[in-house]
Every structure is written in structure tokens, then in C-alpha cells.
Amino acid sequence: MAFKLPVLPYAFDALEPHIDARTMEIHYSRHHRAYADNFNAAIEKHPGLFEKSAEEIIADLDMVPEDIRMAVRNHGGGYLNHNFFWQVIGPDGGEPSGDLKKALSEAFGSFGEFKQQFEKAGLSRFGSGWVWLIAEGKLEIVTTANQDNPITEGKTPILTADVWEHAYYLKYQNKRADYLKAFWNVVNWKEVEKRFTESK
Ligand SMILES: [Fe+2]
Incomplete structure (x- = not known):
């Protein structure tokens, strides 16, 4: 198997x-x-x-x-x-709704502020890695190096962006910031909301 x-x-x-x-x-x-x-x-x-x-x-x-x-x-x-x-991720994009939207506002101030902090975290991850949204009571943003996953630290991820160069280099070259801005158009919020609900 x-x-x-x-x-x-x-x-x-x-x-x-x-x-x-x-x-x-x-x-x-x-x-x-x-x-x-x-x-x-x-x-x-x-x-x-x-x-x-x-x-x-x-x-x-x-x-x-x-x-x-x-x-x-x-x-x-x-x-x-x-x-x-x-x-x-997926083709639909859009914005979070319901409980997740509320939780994002509570944790980060607003959805817009959450996006900014997530992008900033992804940009500040030196080299290859991932940026994650974690559901642990209160939502938090973490990054990991290489292929590490927050579940190894007992955390529950509900969203991630791959910030390895292989995820964006052909289109965005060295502009990881532009890739992370575009990323919001392809988040599958229905799936993220489902995972958020399951984490509670
Ligand atoms: Fe990748």
C-alpha cells in the first residue's frame, strides 16, 4: 500500500x-x-x-x-x-464568510489586515517554505521552513500558501510579493471554512 x-x-x-x-x-x-x-x-x-x-x-x-x-x-x-x-486553493476565489470571517476579524482586526499579515509572513520566510493559517482557539499565522508542517508541533492548519520558488517563479520570477497578492484570487474559502469548523 x-x-x-x-x-x-x-x-x-x-x-x-x-x-x-x-x-x-x-x-x-x-x-x-x-x-x-x-x-x-x-x-x-x-x-x-x-x-x-x-x-x-x-x-x-x-x-x-x-x-x-x-x-x-x-x-x-x-x-x-x-x-x-x-x-x-481552487478556481473560485471570493472571501471568507460566517464564523471564519468573524474569527479572522477578531484575531487580526479585519480580513484585509489578515491578508496583509499573511503576505508579510510569507515574504519574511527566508528561502523555501510555507505560510499557514492555524486554528488553535484563536487564529494565528505561522511559517515553516522547507517541507515542515505545523501538525508536527501539534497545530491545526486550515490554509496555506507554498512559498517555494517552484510555486511561482515561471510567472512571477523573484516577485514573491506579487504571487502572494494574486494568491487571494485562488483561495478555496469553502474548504478553509470546513476545516475551521472541524477544528473546533
Ligand atoms: Fe510546492
Whole structure:
């Protein structure tokens, strides 16, 4: 039982013009696939771990045998992070509503202020990594390096933006700020709201 590359829930060009089709194709078909393949290759050395979910493994890296722990952290993290990322983005965009909108206003002052802080966090993450919205009672923004996922720290992410250069370089080159501004057009707020409700 290998960890499968999930089907992308929309076409490569569905997020145009904000995220271009070529970037999506390479990101999913090459980067995400490579994380899945390398994750499986590592787990094959300790196949008992195939009985666990990727979430369970990344949430408890200490139980992963040391000889594969770094590979699992990097490639298992890459596998899981992209699984999550494709779910919380999509073609519809829009804005949050209901309880999530209220919680964002309570935590950050307003939806606009939340967006600014999220973009700023994504910009200040040096090198490769991710910026996350975490639901922990009160909402908070955190970043992680490389392919680390906040669930390893016991946190519950409900939204993320991939700030690796492979996520934006073809269209935005070095302008991560422009990519993060465009990101708001492709957030799947329905999915984020669902995850927010489940976190309570
Ligand atoms: Fe990525």
C-alpha cells in the first residue's frame, strides 16, 4: 500500500491567470510526484508505517525510525503539504464568510489586515517554505521552513500558501510579493471554512 498522488481537483489552467497552467503542471506532475515517490521509497524500508496515514506519520516524527526520519520529514512533508495545498486553493476565489470571517476579524482586526499579515509572513520566510493559517482557539499565522508542517508541533492548519520558488517563479520570477497578492484570487474559502469548523 503506497501513498498515492491524489488527483488534482481541477485542470492545470483552472487557476489562470493568477497561477499559470505550466507552473501547475510542473508543480503537480513533477514536484508533488517526486515527493510522493521519495516518501514511498523511504517508507518501504519500514513498511509497517504504510498502515498509518501521512498525517499520523508527520504529526509524530519521533516514532519514525531514525534511518528514514529526515527523508520522511522532507518528502513525506512535501507529499502531505501539497495534498493539503491543492485542496485549499481552487478556481473560485471570493472571501471568507460566517464564523471564519468573524474569527479572522477578531484575531487580526479585519480580513484585509489578515491578508496583509499573511503576505508579510510569507515574504519574511527566508528561502523555501510555507505560510499557514492555524486554528488553535484563536487564529494565528505561522511559517515553516522547507517541507515542515505545523501538525508536527501539534497545530491545526486550515490554509496555506507554498512559498517555494517552484510555486511561482515561471510567472512571477523573484516577485514573491506579487504571487502572494494574486494568491487571494485562488483561495478555496469553502474548504478553509470546513476545516475551521472541524477544528473546533
Ligand atoms: Fe510546492
